[in-house]
Amino acid sequence: MKVLVPVKRVIDYNMKAKVKSDGSGVDLANVKMSMNPFDEIAVEEAIRLREVGKAEEIVAVSVGVKQAQETLRTALAMGADRAILVIASDDVHTDIEPLAVAKILKAIVDEQQPGLVLCGKQAIDNDMNATGQMLSALLGWSQATFASELSVDGDSAVVTREVDGGLQTIKVKIPAVVTVDLRLNEPRYASLPNIMKAKKKPLDEKTAADLGVDVAPRLEIVKTSEPAARQAGEMVPDVDTLVAKLKEKGLV
Amino acid sequence: MAVLLLAEVNDGALSMDATAKAVSAAKALGDVTVLCAGGSAAAAGAEAATIEGVAKVLVAEDAGLSHRLAEATADLIVSLAGDYEHIVAPATTDAKNVMPRVAALLDVMVLSDVSGVVDASTFERPIYAGNAIQTVKTGDAKKVITFRTSTFDAAGTGNSAPVETIGGASSDLSSWVEDKVAVSDRPELTSAGIVVSGGRGVGSEEDFKIIEALADKLGAAMGASRAAVDSGYAPNDWQVGQTGKVVAPDLYIAVGISGAIQHLAGMKDSKVIVAINKDEEAPIFQVADYGLVADLFTAVPELTEKL
Structure with a gap:
């Protein structure tokens, strides 16, 4: 079985996003960019499936700007076999919407015929939590979101999902789209030899236009603003003072 | 419309x-x-x-x-x-x-x-x-x-x-196997008036009992940071943050939580935030209304007793 893993280039999770003073968005110029942390977990899971003989080939895909090549090289260094970059914008500040990304991924799936698409449950930039579900819908496939455990057996997969009340386990028919949550695994670091090897692995480039997908946004960004800041509080010297303060406020 | x-x-x-x-x-x-x-x-x-x-x-x-x-x-x-x-x-x-x-x-x-x-x-x-x-x-x-x-x-x-x-609908694409739902007498996390959350600083699942005793004294819901859930100290449905639950209770008590951006995303709209952490540099203090620099293993039992 072939496994397709979409990966997104996003602001590094340790960086604090800064809103541009003109309200046009978040400043991404000269900011460290990395693979979306959830997508790293998806890449890792695909590699583990290959290690236990459930997957033959891992194809990493990224949709975005040319610089997403670096993100794909990271996936290749972790262990993906080859990569496809779909260039959909030349501006690092343009976020391709999940619906357009899902349409591009559908075109890639039609071409590559994977049995499983493993993707992160959400990207830490737009926090939309949508692409996997949308791709599954467009393909008419089954979906299992927020996976914390995955086992593939023949033509089905059993997935434990992190939900509001606890955990839910479902069985989905393959082909399926599975979106992964934090507790599924701990992604490996790429070793230096593997980083070197990754430079020689195949990386195909296409454009959204090659795939016939219109990436024009459906949402117009009116403005981007800073959230309301919290008022600075006070430090209390001991538990007694804390209790007194909370009682004074009628909180306890 | x-x-x-x-x-x-x-x-x-x-x-x-x-x-x-x-x-x-x-x-x-x-x-x-x-x-x-x-x-x-x-x-x-x-x-x-x-x-x-x-x-x-x-x-x-x-x-x-x-x-x-x-x-x-x-x-x-x-x-x-x-x-x-x-x-x-x-x-x-x-x-x-x-x-x-x-x-x-x-x-x-x-x-x-x-x-x-x-x-x-x-x-x-x-x-x-x-x-x-x-x-x-x-x-x-x-x-x-x-x-x-x-x-x-x-x-x-x-x-x-x-x-x-x-009329209904059905699909043969997926089927349900089982639910593992935590049964608790505590209020539901996303609607509770008071939430008490523990972080990595709590140190173990066993020591989370100290935080839970405070929650039970206050009739509060339990929450946790991602680090605490990842470490296995707390179940996933307690996670508060960017990818967990978003809460805005009247009172949020963060214990042993450093205050990573991802955690603040889930609780910074709380009306009053109390932070207890032994590290005075912890970023959680920047959003807290009341901060107490203390060892949680002495401060939390004392707080539970005095409330």
Whole structure:
């Protein structure tokens, strides 16, 4: 079985996003960019499936700007076999919407015929939590979101999902789209030899236009603003003072 | 124009808090029809009919709709979509599973975790773990939205909207195997008035009992940081943060939590924040109303005793 893993280039999770003073968005110029942390977990899971003989080939895909090549090289260094970059914008500040990304991924799936698409449950930039579900819908496939455990057996997969009340386990028919949550695994670091090897692995480039997908946004960004800041509080010297303060406020 | 609102129904029971908050967010958009779908949903439908601002309730009962499997639930919503301009739900894990699928089937974008309604096409939503608020105007004819419940007050009850039973839906793409749902006498995390959360600093699952004793003294819900959940100190359904639950209680007590951006995203709208941490440099103190630099193993039992 072939496994397709979409990966997104996003602001590094340790960086604090800064809103541009003109309200046009978040400043991404000269900011460290990395693979979306959830997508790293998806890449890792695909590699583990290959290690236990459930997957033959891992194809990493990224949709975005040319610089997403670096993100794909990271996936290749972790262990993906080859990569496809779909260039959909030349501006690092343009976020391709999940619906357009899902349409591009559908075109890639039609071409590559994977049995499983493993993707992160959400990207830490737009926090939309949508692409996997949308791709599954467009393909008419089954979906299992927020996976914390995955086992593939023949033509089905059993997935434990992190939900509001606890955990839910479902069985989905393959082909399926599975979106992964934090507790599924701990992604490996790429070793230096593997980083070197990754430079020689195949990386195909296409454009959204090659795939016939219109990436024009459906949402117009009116403005981007800073959230309301919290008022600075006070430090209390001991538990007694804390209790007194909370009682004074009628909180306890 | 009309709004279709997917109610939060689990095992036949309505989640009143999440549903009533979504109704309050949706009321301004038009007449709200609430859809209660599930293997059994009639009782949930009767309860949803009491929410102020609800014009009508639709009840769809079908074994194929039990456990809120995304494929069948999305198909049902799409079959009803023709009559509605807005299709909305509270931003629960169930709705986040289903609504993007609905949107893609309708060839429209989804708007997840909406925290403010500007007008019928313009909405505010947090991005970058809440470090920015984006105002977006959708050009889509149908708007598919999940509402961040912590930013809306629950609509009241006392209404008696008409209830109509409709046909169900099913799909053979996926099937339910089992649920592992934690049973707790504590209030529900996303609707509790007080939340007590523990972080990595608590150190072990065993030591979380110290935090739980404080929560129980206060009648509070339990929360945890991602680090604590990842370390196995606390179950996943306690996680507060960018990718866990978003809470805004009257009082949030953060114990042994450093205050990573990802955690602050889930609790910084709390009315009063108390932080207890032995590291005076911990970023949590920058958002706390009351900060106490102390060893949690002595301070928390003392606090539990003195409250």
